[in-house]
Amino acid sequence: MEYSGLWLDHKPEGAVLPDIGAVYYNSSARVVLTAARELRDALSAMGAAAPELKLSAFAPERGVYLFEGGGGAYTDKDAQAYEIEERDGLIRISSETAQGVLWGAFELIRMIRCRMPIEGISKRFAPDMPLRMLDHWDNTDGSIERGYSGRSFLFKDGEIIINERTRCYARLLASVGINAIVINNVNVDDNAVRFITGRYFDSLGKLSEVFAGYGIKLFISADYAAPIDIGGMDTADPCDKRVAEWWENTAAEIYKALPEFGGFLIKADSEGRPGPVTYGRDQAEGANVLARALKPYGGIVIWRCFVYNCHQDWRDRKTDRARAGYDYFKPLDGCFDDNVILQIKNGPVDFQVREPVSPLFGAMPATNQMLEVQIAQEYTGQQRDLCYLIPWFKEILDFKMRLNAENDTVADYISGRACGNKLCGIAAVCNTGGDYNWTGHDLAAANLYGFGRLSFDTSLSAERIAGEWIMQTFGGDEKTLEVVSDMLLSSWHTYEKYTAPLGVGWMVAQSDHYGPDVDAFEYSRWGTYHYSDRNGLGVDRTDSGTGYIRQYSEPLAELYGNTETCPDELLLFFHHVPYTHVLKSGETVIQHIYNTHFEGAEDVKRFIDAWSSLEGRIDRGAFERVSERLSMQLENAEEWRDIINTYFYRKSGIADDKGRKIYK
Numbered sequence: 001m002e003y004s005g006l007w008l009d010h011k012p013e014g015a016v017l018p019d020i021g022a023v024y025y026n027s028s029a030r031v032v033l034t035a036a037r038e039l040r041d042a043l044s045a046m047g048a049a050a051p052e053l054k055l056s057a058f059a060p061e062r063g064v065y066l067f068e069g070g071g072g073a074y075t076d077k078d079a080q081a082y083e084i085e086e087r088d089g090l091i092r093i094s095s096e097t098a099q100g101v102l103w104g105a106f107e108l109i110r111m112i113r114c115r116m117p118i119e120g121i122s123k124r125f126a127p128d129m130p131l132r133m134l135d136h137w138d139n140t141d142g143s144i145e146r147g148y149s150g151r152s153f154l155f156k157d158g159e160i161i162i163n164e165r166t167r168c169y170a171r172l173l174a175s176v177g178i179n180a181i182v183i184n185n186v187n188v189d190d191n192a193v194r195f196i197t198g199r200y201f202d203s204l205g206k207l208s209e210v211f212a213g214y215g216i217k218l219f220i221s222a223d224y225a226a227p228i229d230i231g232g233m234d235t236a237d238p239c240d241k242r243v244a245e246w247w248e249n250t251a252a253e254i255y256k257a258l259p260e261f262g263g264f265l266i267k268a269d270s271e272g273r274p275g276p277v278t279y280g281r282d283q284a285e286g287a288n289v290l291a292r293a294l295k296p297y298g299g300i301v302i303w304r305c306f307v308y309n310c311h312q313d314w315r316d317r318k319t320d321r322a323r324a325g326y327d328y329f330k331p332l333d334g335c336f337d338d339n340v341i342l343q344i345k346n347g348p349v350d351f352q353v354r355e356p357v358s359p360l361f362g363a364m365p366a367t368n369q370m371l372e373v374q375i376a377q378e379y380t381g382q383q384r385d386l387c388y389l390i391p392w393f394k395e396i397l398d399f400k401m402r403l404n405a406e407n408d409t410v411a412d413y414i415s416g417r418a419c420g421n422k423l424c425g426i427a428a429v430c431n432t433g434g435d436y437n438w439t440g441h442d443l444a445a446a447n448l449y450g451f452g453r454l455s456f457d458t459s460l461s462a463e464r465i466a467g468e469w470i471m472q473t474f475g476g477d478e479k480t481l482e483v484v485s486d487m488l489l490s491s492w493h494t495y496e497k498y499t500a501p502l503g504v505g506w507m508v509a510q511s512d513h514y515g516p517d518v519d520a521f522e523y524s525r526w527g528t529y530h531y532s533d534r535n536g537l538g539v540d541r542t543d544s545g546t547g548y549i550r551q552y553s554e555p556l557a558e559l560y561g562n563t564e565t566c567p568d569e570l571l572l573f574f575h576h577v578p579y580t581h582v583l584k585s586g587e588t589v590i591q592h593i594y595n596t597h598f599e600g601a602e603d604v605k606r607f608i609d610a611w612s613s614l615e616g617r618i619d620r621g622a623f624e625r626v627s628e629r630l631s632m633q634l635e636n637a638e639e640w641r642d643i644i645n646t647y648f649y650r651k652s653g654i655a656d657d658k659g660r661k662i663y664k
Contacts, residue, residue: 003153003165004437006445007472008175010045010113017043018091018118022052024059025066031098031215032068035105038171039064042109059092064108066101067094074099074179074217075300075423077416081126084108086118099179099215103456106175113472125457128415131341131370131425132455133180133219133302134173135265136432140184140191146376146513148383149433149440154183158191160203166210169432174214176452181216182427183207186267186304188223193230195220196250201257208260217262219302224266224286225274226250237279238289247293255297263300264290265343270307283307283328284335291337300423302370303336305329305344305360312527320539320546321527322348326359330551334366341368341423346396348548349528351379351429352505353387353496356560356570359551362401362413368421371396371414374429375447379505380495382514383431383440385633386607387495388488390450390462397458402555411458426455441629442622445473446488462489474618483610490603496569498600498637498644501593503573504530504538507644515636516643530572532651536579536589538572549574568592579652593648594656597641604630604637 020043023036036053044050051063059065074080074097082095082104093104107125111118137145138152140159153165173181184192194200208218227233227246237243254261268275268286276286287303294301308324325348336342342364347355351374361369373393380387397411404418412418414426428451432438439445450465466488467481474480499516500507506528510520521528530537541548542561549557559565560574568583579590587595608630615623646663649655656662 002436003168005168006172006438007449007469008042008168008171009473010042010109011475012045012047013475016115017046017048017112019089020048020051020063020091022054022060022063023066024054024056024063025068025101026055026057027066027068027070027098027101028055029068029098030213031102032066034174034213035066035093035098035102038102039105039109042112046112059090062089064091064093066105067092068098068101069094069096074215075130077127077130080130080179081124082107083122083124085122086120087122091118097215102174102215103177109175110468110472114468115471115476127177127456128411128458129370129425129455130416130423131180131427132178132452133182133370133425133427134178134430135182135186135372135427136430137185137187137376138183139189141189144433145185145187146378146382146429147433148376149431149438149444150435151433153432153434154207160200160207162203162206162210166207170211170214170216172438172448173216173452176449177456178452179216180219180262180425181211182219182221182265182302184221186221186265187271187273188221192221193223193226196222196226196254197230198253198257201254204261205258208258212260217260218258219262219265219300222264222266222290223274224268224276235279236274238276238281238285239279244289244292247290251293251297251299255299259297261297261299263294263302263339265302265304266290267304267306270304271310275307282332282335284332284340287340288335288337291340295337295339299339301337301340302343302427303340304372305342306350306372308527310527311525313525314523314529317531317540318546319527320541320548322541323546323548323551324348326363326551329360330363332367333364336367338368339423341370341425343370343372343427345372346393349505352503353380353492353499354503354569354573355505356503356573357396357399357401357410359401359556361410362403362408362418363551365419368423369414370425370427371410372427372429373451375444375451376429376431377444377447378429378513379508380492381633381636383444384514384629385495385636386441386443386487386491386630388443388450388462388466388491389447390454390465391489392492393451393454394462397454402553415458428455437622437625442626443484443488443629445469474622477617480614480617483614487607487610491607494600494603494607496600497596497603498640500530501572501596501644502538502568502589503570505573506530516640518643518647531576532648534651534653536577536581537648537651538576539574540576541574545576579648579654590648590652590654591657594645594658594660594662597644598660601634601637601641604634608634 079096082100140155142156225236269277291301407418449469509517
């Protein structure tokens with residue numbers, strides 16, 4: 001096989017298999033049939049006799065019974081819920097929707113693979129997020145923007161690829177509860193601009209069928225300037241009636257050919273992309289013209305809040321890129337149509353290894369919101385360095401915005417619990433490509449698996465998710481479980497230790513965002529600075545600086561605005577402080593920089609030793625691939641350690657208390 005089945009490689013490994021003579025199902029819906037086949041194939045692969053598949057209107061006495069209750073929208077959380085019940089040898093999986101039945105089938109497979117008890121189970125599983133989406137940044141020429149695991153398996157030479165790998169991918173996503181996918185880059189290339197024309201309707205229809213068979217809606221990134229680029233018009237002004245009519249006609253053609261189409265993801269007015277600001281219009285006017293065209297067909301517009309002026313002057317200490325999202329969107333609360341969702345990055349800047357949570361969450365209660373995270377590791381090691389992101393995502397989801405007494409976490413605002421919104425959810429910029437192992441680094445697949453599981457059930461712990469993934473990927477060997485779990489759960493903090501300190505961010509190469517280059521962005525137009533001088537470093541975002549802290553509720557503004565109460569890990573994001581400033585740990589800032597960068601490199605050495613102890617316990621190919629990546633990570637960590645420590649020694653003139661090697 002040219003690709004791995006990842007956690008769906010159901011190999012015989014001594015698990016106790018239930019006695020299932022047949023899988024019965026009450027509906028011939030294609031997704032229910034998919035569920036039945038997945039159960040049959042998984043049990044067979046694990047060593048059981050392949051159960052028969054039988055259509056039955058009534059529950060049998062024994063076996064598995066898949067019951068679809070009949071109805072429900074794919075964005076309705078309650079309709080997506082499923083129940084698993086075992087009684088006297090009959091395992092019943094039921095849901096209002098076919099998609100829920102499929103997720104229930106995968107839940108049963110997961111329970112068997114992870115050796116969880118099934119006898120006597122009676123449990124309801126309901127997704128926390130209505131929309132659980134993966135955003136691909138794939139280009140139609142086969143390249144992937146910020147892709148770190150090979151070429152695209154979705155596109156080649158301007159054409160859409162549909163083959164067995166495509167189907168395997170749909171299986172992988174469905175197995176962890178993903179129900180929507182955007183297939184192309186938000187920076188829409190020339191061919192993808194034409195996805196909304198008849199040129200691609202046939203292949204998009206076939207691709208949509210593959211994903212729909214696994215309960216997944218197909219979305220595309222659309223070009224806001226399409227009325228000009230392919231419509232031959234002289235404007236894309238959202239308030240021009242001709243533009244509105246053009247989008248209405250285009251939507252009618254799309255849904256005639258693709259009746260199950262989900263809608264558009266839009267990047268506008270950012271980093272050179274066209275948008276409503278070009279015509280003096282606001283973001284709501286821009287989004288609504290598209291939303292109204294899609295609404296008759298149930299379509300959704302997902303509008304990214306990554307909007308900022310990328311031509312900032314580094315001499316200007318008051319203008320702050322971090323402010324941009326809130327400044328643009330907060331005044332527009334209640335102005336967006338009800339089939340628009342604002343997609344908000346987890347932090348106010350751009351997927352740095354440490355940022356505060358964006359102040360937009362909860363700040364627009366009359367507007368649909370969803371969270372955008374990145375599992376592609378653009379700034380967290382690019383799938384060369386091990387960085388398990390689920391502990392970080394848990395922190396984000398559990399963070400309280402201090403706006404309400406109840407239902408005040410980020411998870412509450414993006415699930416609809418806080419504001420009652422029906423359209424909301426979570427999206428991840430994905431980390432998959434054409435490599436055999438899909439994610440470049442075998443262990444990076446834990447982020448893909450973990451994102452799906454966490455988006456379905458935000459109460460799951462990072463430890464639980466890691467354990468599930470390890471058992472399904474490498475088997476039930478206790479030493480393997482212990483070693484890999486320890487590596488995963490400590491890896492985010494390890495990466496943070498040897499890269500940019502205390503939340504300041506952006507000390508990476510400007511070209512590819514990998515490896516240390518302390519001043520790469522310091523005098524650039526991108527508005528991402530650290531302001532290091534001979535006395536100290538950090539960005540003043542308090543009232544005396546950019547005022548960014550005032551975008552938060554008063555309790556958080558007070559917390560962040562005082563160096564005595566600001567969390568150490570975010571200190572330099574909010575404050576410019578002397579190198580001699582004493583942290584809550586008792587270390588000075590400069591000594592913290594030295595200590596963490598030495599510790600980070602040592603942590604990677606421990607990863608290498610720990611992984612080496614697993615030789616012979618796991619698949620040889622996976623062992624060698626991970627060993628190679630860990631060697632690359634050590635080289636990177638040592639480069640970061642030496643460059644960062646040397647840079648700040650030269651800036652501060654303050655020596656390391658422990659007398660370790662710093663290149664002076």
